[in-house]
Amino acid sequence: MPSVLLPQRFLRPLFDIAGIRAREQASFAHEGASFPMMLRAGQALYGHILRRQPNIAQLAVVVGGGNNGGDGWIVAYLAAQDGIQVRVYDVANSPRKGDAKLAEEQAMGHPRIEVRSFHELEYDSAAVIVDALLGIGFQAPLSDMYEQVIGAVNQLSAQGAWVVSVDCPSGLDLHSGQATLAVQADLVVTFIGDKIGHYLQDGPVYCHEIVTENLQAVDLSEQPQAYFLEPAALDHFPPCQRRLNSHKGTYGHVTVIGGDHGFGGAAIMASEAAAKAGAGTVSLLTQETHLMAALVRNPNVMAVSAELADIRATLRGEQSVLVVGPGLGRSAWSKSVWQQCQSLSQPTVVDADGLYWLGLSSVQLDQLVLTPHPGEAARLLEKDVKEILQDLPRAASEIANRYQAVVILKGATSVVASPDGRLMIVGKPCPGLAKGGSGDVLSGMVGACLAFYQDAYEAAVMAAAWHNKAAQACSAKIGMVAMQPYQLLDYLE
Ligand SMILES: NC(=O)C1=CN([C@@H]2O[C@H](COP(=O)(O)OP(=O)(O)OC[C@H]3O[C@@H](n4cnc5c(N)ncnc54)[C@H](O)[C@@H]3O)[C@@H](O)[C@H]2O)[C@@H](O)CC1
Numbered sequence: 001m002p003s004v005l006l007p008q009r010f011l012r013p014l015f016d017i018a019g020i021r022a023r024e025q026a027s028f029a030h031e032g033a034s035f036p037m038m039l040r041a042g043q044a045l046y047g048h049i050l051r052r053q054p055n056i057a058q059l060a061v062v063v064g065g066g067n068n069g070g071d072g073w074i075v076a077y078l079a080a081q082d083g084i085q086v087r088v089y090d091v092a093n094s095p096r097k098g099d100a101k102l103a104e105e106q107a108m109g110h111p112r113i114e115v116r117s118f119h120e121l122e123y124d125s126a127a128v129i130v131d132a133l134l135g136i137g138f139q140a141p142l143s144d145m146y147e148q149v150i151g152a153v154n155q156l157s158a159q160g161a162w163v164v165s166v167d168c169p170s171g172l173d174l175h176s177g178q179a180t181l182a183v184q185a186d187l188v189v190t191f192i193g194d195k196i197g198h199y200l201q202d203g204p205v206y207c208h209e210i211v212t213e214n215l216q217a218v219d220l221s222e223q224p225q226a227y228f229l230e231p232a233a234l235d236h237f238p239p240c241q242r243r244l245n246s247h248k249g250t251y252g253h254v255t256v257i258g259g260d261h262g263f264g265g266a267a268i269m270a271s272e273a274a275a276k277a278g279a280g281t282v283s284l285l286t287q288e289t290h291l292m293a294a295l296v297r298n299p300n301v302m303a304v305s306a307e308l309a310d311i312r313a314t315l316r317g318e319q320s321v322l323v324v325g326p327g328l329g330r331s332a333w334s335k336s337v338w339q340q341c342q343s344l345s346q347p348t349v350v351d352a353d354g355l356y357w358l359g360l361s362s363v364q365l366d367q368l369v370l371t372p373h374p375g376e377a378a379r380l381l382e383k384d385v386k387e388i389l390q391d392l393p394r395a396a397s398e399i400a401n402r403y404q405a406v407v408i409l410k411g412a413t414s415v416v417a418s419p420d421g422r423l424m425i426v427g428k429p430c431p432g433l434a435k436g437g438s439g440d441v442l443s444g445m446v447g448a449c450l451a452f453y454q455d456a457y458e459a460a461v462m463a464a465a466w467h468n469k470a471a472q473a474c475s476a477k478i479g480m481v482a483m484q485p486y487q488l489l490d491y492l493e
């Protein structure tokens with residue numbers, strides 16, 4: 001079965017703030033000065049504005065008190081030199097220092113630059129706005145004044161202005177990806193390297209497009225904190241790629257175990273997902289009352305009564321994959337099912353209530369994939385959800401280490417972590433998935449991929465990425481509100 005399938009060109013390196021600051025400092029030391037890098041940042045940004053908005057006649061630049069604002073002053077100066085009328089809205093509440101001061105001094109007094117009070121921003125008529133309020137130096141929460149200015153930028157954006165953010169949409173925390181209010185950026189020009197917060201939680205909500213400008217920063221030996229899987233990668237790799245001369249055994253066997261009374265649908269959806277994601281054969285072990293529904297829904301799945309058979313009877317060799325948890329419940333039956341699973345050494349996916357049982361009594365397996373949402377992650381780590389959301393990559397890695405498992409920490413984008421340190425962020429926000437059942441569909445898909453790929457991390461990445469990509473295609477056709485999670489299974493190639 002294929003391994004190491006994701007070519008480097010589809011993996012976008014993501015850095016934490018400390019990594020970016022280290023590269024910035026090393027670059028200043030190498031060059032013997034810091035201002036040239038700010039000049040390159042302003043030039044790069046201005047270049048993007050001209051390419052996207054070649055007929056620009058007026059420009060509004062909103063500048064904060066730090067170096068992000070310094071970049072904004074450089075852009076203001078370059079535009080003014082080019083004959084563009086520039087209005088600068090200055091939000092700094094104390095005199096600038098260092099490079100930002102130099103940038104301000106260079107631009108100040110230019111006949112085509114007018115400095116206005118930020119109160120007037122909402123009346124500005126420029127078609128292009130540069131957001132240079134806050135960059136990597138932002139510390140939440142936003143002050144009232146910044147909130148007001150960000151609100152005004154977003155209002156102009158809603159009225160049709162094109163907004164480009166310097167380094168990041170102001171208000172976005174580039175560590176966690178959280179924002180209470182941030183600039184809606186049509187384009188983000190980010191410097192030195194992509195920051196992880198651009199890709200987590202609210203990050204993708206505010207960054208409609210991101211381009212990266214390296215600014216000739218020196219390379220350090222340190223590795224990126226994580227990678228983002230470019231969705232284009234999936235154009236080349238269907239979830240469990242078919243081979244011409246293959247048979248059902250080529251694609252492995254998955255047993256889904258779950259569906260206590262009242263939760264039959266979860267296990268049925270997971271089994272259908274395993275089948276439609278490409279597993280060679282699929283069994284479903286569930287409460288007897290759900291058998292008829294399961295067989296009518298998908299006769300391709302071998303539905304077995306949990307009252308008449310145990311899990312071993314459904315297995316087809318050592319590599320049969322278990323998906324334990326969808327609708328499993330927390331009853332005495334659920335507990336006995338979990339105990340049976342603990343005595344087996346199959347490659348296993350644990351989801352939903354399976355994660356509840358795992359938290360009480362763990363398993364050690366060569367191939368184990370866990371698929372918690374932040375609430376389940378909090379339980380596994382004995383933390384509160386707020387703490388998990390402040391650092392999703394860290395939470396995913398901690399679970400991966402504690403349980404020696406590959407982890408998919410689910411959200412608007414999902415973080416996949418391996419105990420060997422690999423970290424990948426996959427997906428784009430798709431609120432059509434914000435419905436019960438989406439997780440059950442994912443767990444079945446992970447089962448199919450785990451039966452197909454040698455490497456559990458790659459299996460998890462492929463399943464999570466395809467779940468998201470198919471949901472986007474499905475919601476585009478059916479609608480974000482109406483789509484049902486299992487319908488995404490018809491958009492898997
Ligand atoms: N030094 C340089 O030459 C370079 C700097 N770069 C730019 O510099 C930025 C980083 O600059 P800084 O470290 O000065 O940081 P920022 O400019 O991002 O932010 C610091 C400023 O924002 C204020 N601030 C922080 N949190 C706030 C809040 N919650 N409410 C209101 N005000 C708040 C601070 O008081 C300070 O004035 C990068 O994002 C990038 O845009 C790039 O141009 C690369 C080169």
Ligand SMILES: Nc1ncnc2c1ncn2[C@@H]1O[C@H](COP(=O)(O)OP(=O)(O)O)[C@@H](O)[C@H]1O
Binds near residue numbers: 411431
């Ligand atoms: N807004 C969203 N954007 C993208 N994906 C989402 C969004 N909301 C939910 N999802 C995805 O849907 C799935 C939800 O899983 P989970 O919370 O376990 O739901 P359930 O088990 O109730 O079906 C996860 O894969 C998650 O990544």
Ligand SMILES: [K+]
Binds near residue numbers: 167
């Ligand atoms: K900014």
